[in-house]
Amino acid sequence: MPSPAYHAPDTITGAIALLAADPSALPLGGGTDLIVQMRSGRIAPGAVIDLKRIEGMSGVRREGDVFVIGAATPCSALKGDAAFSAAWPGVVEAANLIGSVQVRNRATMAGNLCNASPAADSVPALVAAGATCVIAGPGGVRQVPVEAVPVAPGRTSLGPGEFVVEFRLPVPREGGGDAYLRATPRTEMDIAVVGTGVCLVLDAAGTCMAARVVLGAVGPTVMLVEEAGAALVGSRLDDDVLAAMSRAVQAASNPIDDKRGTVSYRKAMAGVLARRAALIAAGRAQAVRGISR
Ligand SMILES: Cc1cc2nc3c(=O)[nH]c(=O)nc-3n(C[C@H](O)[C@H](O)[C@H](O)COP(=O)(O)OP(=O)(O)OC[C@H]3O[C@@H](n4cnc5c(N)ncnc54)[C@H](O)[C@@H]3O)c2cc1C
Numbered sequence: 001m002p003s004p005a006y007h008a009p010d011t012i013t014g015a016i017a018l019l020a021a022d023p024s025a026l027p028l029g030g031g032t033d034l035i036v037q038m039r040s041g042r043i044a045p046g047a048v049i050d051l052k053r054i055e056g057m058s059g060v061r062r063e064g065d066v067f068v069i070g071a072a073t074p075c076s077a078l079k080g081d082a083a084f085s086a087a088w089p090g091v092v093e094a095a096n097l098i099g100s101v102q103v104r105n106r107a108t109m110a111g112n113l114c115n116a117s118p119a120a121d122s123v124p125a126l127v128a129a130g131a132t133c134v135i136a137g138p139g140g141v142r143q144v145p146v147e148a149v150p151v152a153p154g155r156t157s158l159g160p161g162e163f164v165v166e167f168r169l170p171v172p173r174e175g176g177g178d179a180y181l182r183a184t185p186r187t188e189m190d191i192a193v194v195g196t197g198v199c200l201v202l203d204a205a206g207t208c209m210a211a212r213v214v215l216g217a218v219g220p221t222v223m224l225v226e227e228a229g230a231a232l233v234g235s236r237l238d239d240d241v242l243a244a245m246s247r248a249v250q251a252a253s254n255p256i257d258d259k260r261g262t263v264s265y266r267k268a269m270a271g272v273l274a275r276r277a278a279l280i281a282a283g284r285a286q287a288v289r290g291i292s293r
Contacts, residue, residue, distance in 0.1 A: 004038070005047035012057075012136050012165060015049050019161040020138050022046045027163040029072055030106030032099065033115040049163075057165060060084045069167040071110035071133075075122070076101065088169060089284060090178030090197060090277075094125035097182060100189060110164040116150040119191040119217040123150070125180040127214045127222055128197035131169045137162030147214075150221045175202045175209070177285030179277040182216075183269045185260050192217045193261035194269045196249070198277040200232060202285040208232045213245065213278070218253035218270050225252040228274060237282050245278060246271035 005022075009015045019025050025047035028034055037043045051057055057070040060081040067084050075095035079085055085092045098107050098121050109122040113133070126146045134143050138161045146167070149156050158164075172178075178199040184190035195216030201209045213228035228248040235241040255266035 004045050006050065007047060008050040008053045010053050010055065012054055015051060015054060015163065016136060016138060016161060018047065018049045019163065023160060025049055027051055027114070029108035029111035029114075030074060030103075031111075032103050032107045033111055033117075051163065062171075065171045067169045067171065069109065069169070071164040071166055072108055074105055075107050075109060075112075076104040087172050088125075088129055088178060090180045090199065090281065091122065091125045091129055091131075091169070094180035094182075094195075094197065095122045097121045097180075109167060113146060113149050114156055114158065114164060116152070116154050116156050116221075117191070118150075118153055118220055118222070119193075119195065120150075120222070121180070121182060121192060121195055121216070123222045124195050124197035124214040124216040125178065126167065126169075126197075127224055128178055128180075128199040128212045129169050130199070130212065131167050133167050134165045135162050136165045141165070143168070147222055147224055152220055173201050173210075175204070175285050175288065176200070177202070177281040177283070177288065179280035179284065181273045181277045181280070183261075183273060194218055194253075194255075194266050194273055196270065196273040196277045198274065198281045200229075200278065200281050200285060202282060206236050206286065208235055208237060208282075211278070213249060213274055215249065215253060215270055215274070218255040218266050223252060225249055228252070232278060237278060242275045242278060246275050249274040 026045040028048040028050045052072040057072040078092045112120045112122045131146045180197045182192035182195040197214040200211040211229040211232040215223040228245045231245040250271045253267045253270045257263045
């Protein structure tokens with residue numbers, strides 16, 4: 001592996017300048033995808049720009065009604081933030097399914113997103129939560145929904161020299177709950193053949209007021225299935241409604257057929273996991289409200 005230059009700027013401006021100076025340079029988060037790809041010869045950047053020393057890019061903080069997660073925050077650190085874990089347990093569980101403890105101590109959700117694997121675990125949960133990301137680059141700063149970043153396997157909508165600075169998640173609405181579930185051929189250290197993130201809001205009577213149902217690994221990019229969310233709204237998540245939601249999920253799924261899972265298996269599992277995730281999210285919302293069904 002040819003050695004790229006290594007830079008660790010301590011400001012966002014410095015990172016922008018370094019990325020602009022070498023068009024082949026790439027941002028470095030935890031390196032758990034980037035270093036593997038460099039070692040295998042898939043990519044050969046002239047420089048890697050380590051974002052971890054930039055002030056404000058590591059850690060979770062609250063700014064008014066928004067949780068801000070620095071893009072260089074390792075996944076394992078999310079669990080350590082009690083307020084964030086209570087607010088978004090589905091996002092925290094998704095980030096903590098990635099790899100092993102060692103991997104999660106390095107890996108970031110920004111790297112998970114920008115690697116643009118359709119099977120990235122944290123991305124469906126972030127999309128279900130309605131997260132946005134703040135992107136900086138030579139043209140300034142912009143904010144986009146997380147689902148606008150991956151455009152194809154291995155490709156993002158980020159322009160030359162742009163990088164993710166932080167994720168922004170709203171403080172959940174009263175009666176909100178989220179969950180993420182995945183299916184893997186092996187129990188540990190495997191990537192999802194299906195991932196489902198669900199976020200919903202229940203009113204005081206247990207009726208679903210809003211729902212976002214999101215799929216990973218069953219299409220070229222993460223998929224927000226609006227018909228599935230709409231199927232839940234106005235209901236108390238009875239069996240008929242959950243069956244309609246599962247059908248919407250299966251109809252939207254467009255998976256590949258490979259040795260890790262057939263098309264029919266992935267479609268069937270997408271429906272099953274979305275139903276289970278919806279019930280877990282509802283249980284969490286009810287626990288917060290103290291509703292019994
Ligand atoms: C053993 C092993 C097991 C794994 N298991 C899983 C798993 O179960 N689920 C799963 O989803 N993934 C898994 N992965 C993949 C990987 O760990 C994750 O995708 C991880 O979240 C990547 O984050 P990172 O910070 O290490 O990214 P890096 O490797 O640093 O970067 C990945 C890509 O994103 C770019 N990038 C990084 N940060 C930014 C930023 N802030 N802005 C713009 N671009 C950026 C880099 O230039 C690179 O192209 C596994 C990897 C390994 C090695």
